[in-house]
Amino acid sequence: MTKVLYPGSFDPITKGHMNIVSQACELFDEVIVAIMNNPTKKVPFFTLDERVKLIKKLYENKPNVKVIVGSGATVDVSENEGCQAIVRGLRGLSDYDYEVQLRQINKDFSKDKMNTIFFFADKDYQFISSTAVKEAFFLGKPICNYVDSLIENEMNNKR
Numbered sequence: 001m002t003k004v005l006y007p008g009s010f011d012p013i014t015k016g017h018m019n020i021v022s023q024a025c026e027l028f029d030e031v032i033v034a035i036m037n038n039p040t041k042k043v044p045f046f047t048l049d050e051r052v053k054l055i056k057k058l059y060e061n062k063p064n065v066k067v068i069v070g071s072g073a074t075v076d077v078s079e080n081e082g083c084q085a086i087v088r089g090l091r092g093l094s095d096y097d098y099e100v101q102l103r104q105i106n107k108d109f110s111k112d113k114m115n116t117i118f119f120f121a122d123k124d125y126q127f128i129s130s131t132a133v134k135e136a137f138f139l140g141k142p143i144c145n146y147v148d149s150l151i152e153n154e155m156n157n158k159r
């Protein structure tokens with residue numbers, strides 16, 4: 001059984017993230033979305049618990065998508081979950097430097113065992129980021145093209 005870990009902040013999960021989950025689901029038996037508890041990141045929009053609930057709801061009819069909170073090093077979470085690889089998404093060159101660095105760090109931490117598989121965002125999702133979604137939201141602009149309606153409603157409820 002092939003299992004991969006898709007780690008990230010997902011604050012909030014966007015249609016871009018969901019595009020990567022769909023692509024990974026086509027190739028692997030199980031995709032574990034790991035919402036990483038990253039203490040270096042500023043105050044989040046959604047708490048970890050809120051993100052878990054929302055993402056679980058989004059994928060409630062997809063038994064091959066599991067949602068967890070990951071704390072500590074990504075590579076440890078991936079190993080503990082029995083994943084063969086980490087999945088990350090690339091929108092374009094701007095993601096490249098950071099992602100290549102993370103990939104190497106994860107290889108180093110795992111003594112070369114844990115590799116990272118990259119999926120490119122399909123064309124409609126290349127310009128979506130959680131940060132841009134939050135900016136548009138706070139400006140009162142529509143975000144329905146960028147996030148699922150479940151997420152949009154929940155963002156409005158928090159306003």
Ligand code: ADP
Pocket residue numbers: 007008009010011014015016017019020087088089090091095099120121125126127128129130
């Ligand atoms: P992190 O804080 O770890 O970068 P994010 O939630 O911002 O967490 O992103 C998680 C992963 O999803 C990263 O690999 C990022 O490049 C990728 N990603 C983010 N937005 C998109 C998108 N629109 N299309 C494809 N991949 C994306």
